[in-house]
Amino acid sequence: MTPEILARITTARAARDLSDLARQAVATTAETASPTERIRKARELRQLANEIVDRVVLAEALAGASWEEITRALNRRDPDTVREEYKDAVTEWDAMPEGRKTSTAAGFEDLDAWYNRHREDHEPELSTPVADLLNRH
Template sequence: MTPEILARIATARAARDLSDLARLVVASTAQPSSPSERIRDARRLRELANQVVDLVTLAEALGGADWEEIAQALGRRDAATVEQEFGEDVAEWGGKPEADLEAAAEGHEALDEWYARHREDQDPERTTPVSDLLNRL
């Protein structure tokens, strides 16, 4: 298990949560609720989407991507600022002991099952999209 793979598993968990919350927002479209409730729900979606971007960025950095490329992909101009912004997390995740990485990855099979339940015809036909990460070791 590598820190990069763990970050990719964490990304999959965050993306699942974002998808689940988006479905709840759609389901509550016709339900009576206050403007505050609808705005809070939308803000939570944005927060989760930002978390997904941060986790993908972390995984790419842990995988050795160049900070210039990362900054460009984020729509940012200064790679040094981006590296500084994510550097502490990269160092923290990169320094996790193997046992902690293994423990944090537990339950990854549930993400494969979630994908199988929610997969649409146009989605990639993969039976174990998250577990396949572990085959990259």
């Protein structure tokens, strides 16, 4: 299994977690809470969204995307700065031992099941989107 695939699996997990957290935020809209608590919860959503961006960048870098393209997609200016920000993560994921790869990928079937439980009619009708990623490479 490639480091790119693992990064995409962890991106899918983070997206699932963000979706679940966002649904919880909607569910608690009418609850009485302090401004501090509401802001803290909103910051959790933003932090998780930023983590997803970082995981996508990591996966694209591991897949061979140029730093110029990644920099443009991030709406940033300096590819060297962006490369430096992600350099350690790319190196770490690229050198991940096989045992850790296996444990990182474990449970991907749960992501497919989650997607199928929450899929709306207008979304792609895929029964195994994460497993399909594993079969692609």
